[in-house]
Amino acid sequence: MYIPPQLRRIEWRRFYAGFILGAIAGYVLFVFMNDQLHEHFEEENIQLSSELSALEAKYEGLLDSEKEADKEKKQVLTIQEVRPNFSNAKELQIDKLTQHQLSSMVKDQLQSITGENIEDIAQQSDLIISTLENKSFEVEDFKYKLTVERLIITTQVTLLLSISLDS
Numbered sequence: 292m293y294i295p296p297q298l299r300r301i302e303w304r305r306f307y308a309g310f311i312l313g314a315i316a317g318y319v320l321f322v323f324m325n326d327q328l329h330e331h332f333e334e335e336n337i338q339l340s341s342e343l344s345a346l347e348a349k350y351e352g353l354l355d356s357e358k359e360a361d362k363e364k365k366q367v368l369t370i371q372e373v374r375p376n377f378s379n380a381k382e383l384q385i386d387k388l389t390q391h392q393l394s395s396m397v398k399d400q401l402q403s404i405t406g407e408n409i410e411d412i413a414q415q416s417d418l419i420i421s422t423l424e425n426k427s428f429e430v431e432d433f434k435y436k437l438t439v440e441r442l443i444i445t446t447q448v449t450l451l452l453s454i455s456l457d458s
Contacts, residue, residue: 375450427457
């Protein structure tokens with residue numbers, strides 16, 4: 292077999308052997324460094340994905356609390372209940388049962404305003420007053436006429452009513 296003259300000398304053999312060993316050592320070093328960087332980036336990716344999921348959960352919680360706050364705000368701005376009170380029930384000696392029946396009749400008369408916007412009902416307060424004052428309420432063969440002394444419109448519509456017998 293023919294060996295070129297460069298390979299016959301020991302210097303050239305050392306050069307080629309060093310070249311091959313250097314390439315192998317460089318490849319091993321490259322694989323080691325690449326593995327270390329890949330492991331580092333994978334750990335960083337796991338950490339960032341866990342932070343992202345925590346932030347997304349926090350964001351969803353904030354959105355839910357904002358929706359609940361909006362719902363409560365809308366609920367606060369609507370009429371929840373009608374409460375009639377009678378100013379002269381003791382003076383006329385009207386018993387509790389009759390007062391209860393009168394108040395339930397007033398609530399039935401004004402049931403349409405429950406759930407409505409407070410501002411809309413406040414603009415129509417004259418209509419509420421005229422609705423109650425123009426109607427006579429009959430309880431146990433007695434007819435009562437109600438006069439609105441005070442009307443307070445908040446989430447609860449509070450009516451201070453004066454009772455008189457209608458003949």
